Amino acid sequence: MPNRNLLLVVSAVMSFLGVFAFAKDSDGRSVISAADQQKLTEKWGQVFTDAFVKDLAQLESDGTTAETAVKTVANEFAAQSQKDAQTIADLQAQIKTLKDENAKLALLPGQGGEAVVKTDGDMEKKTFKPDMSLLHNKNYYAATGDAWTGDTTVDTTELKQEFGKYVSSDKLTIFQKLVGPITCTNYMSTIITDKFEVRASQASITSVLQTFTPRFTPKGKTKFTPMTIKQYPMKINVEVYPSDIINDVLGYLYDEKLEPKDMPIVRYIVEQLIKPKLDEDREIALVKGRYKEPEASGSSYTPNEVNETCDGFLTQLCDLKKASDTDITWLLDGTASLGEGEQLLNEVEQAADEVAPLYKNKTMFIHADPDLILKYSRAYRDKYPNTKNQDGEKVKVDYTKFTFAPIEGMRGTGAFFITPKENFKHVMSRNPKNVNLRMTTDDYLAKVLGEWREGVGFWIKEAIFAYIPDALITELSPAELGV
Numbered sequence: 001m002p003n004r005n006l007l008l009v010v011s012a013v014m015s016f017l018g019v020f021a022f023a024k025d026s027d028g029r030s031v032i033s034a035a036d037q038q039k040l041t042e043k044w045g046q047v048f049t050d051a052f053v054k055d056l057a058q059l060e061s062d063g064t065t066a067e068t069a070v071k072t073v074a075n076e077f078a079a080q081s082q083k084d085a086q087t088i089a090d091l092q093a094q095i096k097t098l099k100d101e102n103a104k105l106a107l108l109p110g111q112g113g114e115a116v117v118k119t120d121g122d123m124e125k126k127t128f129k130p131d132m133s134l135l136h137n138k139n140y141y142a143a144t145g146d147a148w149t150g151d152t153t154v155d156t157t158e159l160k161q162e163f164g165k166y167v168s169s170d171k172l173t174i175f176q177k178l179v180g181p182i183t184c185t186n187y188m189s190t191i192i193t194d195k196f197e198v199r200a201s202q203a204s205i206t207s208v209l210q211t212f213t214p215r216f217t218p219k220g221k222t223k224f225t226p227m228t229i230k231q232y233p234m235k236i237n238v239e240v241y242p243s244d245i246i247n248d249v250l251g252y253l254y255d256e257k258l259e260p261k262d263m264p265i266v267r268y269i270v271e272q273l274i275k276p277k278l279d280e281d282r283e284i285a286l287v288k289g290r291y292k293e294p295e296a297s298g299s300s301y302t303p304n305e306v307n308e309t310c311d312g313f314l315t316q317l318c319d320l321k322k323a324s325d326t327d328i329t330w331l332l333d334g335t336a337s338l339g340e341g342e343q344l345l346n347e348v349e350q351a352a353d354e355v356a357p358l359y360k361n362k363t364m365f366i367h368a369d370p371d372l373i374l375k376y377s378r379a380y381r382d383k384y385p386n387t388k389n390q391d392g393e394k395v396k397v398d399y400t401k402f403t404f405a406p407i408e409g410m411r412g413t414g415a416f417f418i419t420p421k422e423n424f425k426h427v428m429s430r431n432p433k434n435v436n437l438r439m440t441t442d443d444y445l446a447k448v449l450g451e452w453r454e455g456v457g458f459w460i461k462e463a464i465f466a467y468i469p470d471a472l473i474t475e476l477s478p479a480e481l482g483v
Helices: 004-017 034-044 046-059 066-106 135-144 159-163 165-169 171-178 242-253 265-288 313-322 341-353 370-383 470-476
Strands: 189-192 197-199 228-230 232-240 295-297 300-302 364-368 402-406 416-419 424-428 436-442 445-458 465-467
Touching (some): 004 034, 046 066, 232 265, 313 445, 313 470, 370 402
Antiparallel strands (some): 197 228, 232 445, 295 300, 364 416, 416 465
């Protein structure tokens, strides 16, 4: 049997070179090309390469190929690993049996246990009991007049004592879940910065090649108009009365294997109650929102509505279209609303043709109203009933590199726009590790608080190709706002 260490080295080299087998000479022996030897030398040095070539030749001196030897040893390792796994499983089962026996012995009368022995000699199972010295458990007992059944609430002034550790130890994970990707941000490139506004500083060069002349002659300048993307202060202030969610909480939180202090009440409130609503709210705000300054009322503020927390990207496009901005390519300009059936197919193809030549060969998404994509897909199916969509839910425009991307916040708008991902920006104020996420308690009330800044927008105007229906401009850029 060849040296196993050598076979491990052979396997590592094959993996590094990205091959399943070495090239062979006329005698069927492995050959390391000069190019591959150069790669090995750059990785591990000349001494290693020379020694490896020599050892490889010696390994195959008995007629066995290196690949066969490696495979044989790999099979042996797999068999041994399976055997070891079974041994570990058997030992774990034995340990569990011993622990169960010890637990029963510890609960026998006179051993300090709390088990109850029935008259027939069978032992009842000891069930989990909450800490009845805590106020929320006392209140539940007083309100129901019932003993612990595993169907109760978990929260009052002792929330911090029992569950507060989840606020600190899982703060990063919780916040990442809160402000994680939604359908629109999945198609954006994200910038993390402490600046309140960011602005593009450079653009792509279209071409540099030209005929030689003995003078410096910069070639046709590409016009680009950088846009400013603002960040808006956002927060969550959520109040939860755990007594209102008794039935939902219990199955998730009370586990006989856990002590009360280890039960993830904070994670439950965030994941099950707050996050679904926050995802929905952020989708609305980042797509169709228009920022409004909070109004002070004495020493307090009136909370803004969801669509007043920031300027959404569709709102920005409506403002630019209303202002007749000529730096942006307005697709199907003059078309108040899109048609149906074959007319819709023709309009989408025309829109794709209107994209600037510089971008036509670039793979891009058509960010669109999901209802519009559904209409397009059905119209395409009706016109070409024998054509099967090989990509499933991915809908492409024929003979282009453009694929539809449904954005839930655009549903019902009838709008769509095309732009590179690099030009579609999502800006956040800070790394989630530094976000201030807190939880406080006030008698029976639990409060979750968090603050951050966030915004969306575009980098360069000339890379935006958008169709905005007239009705949407009326909705998002009404005359009374003075836009």
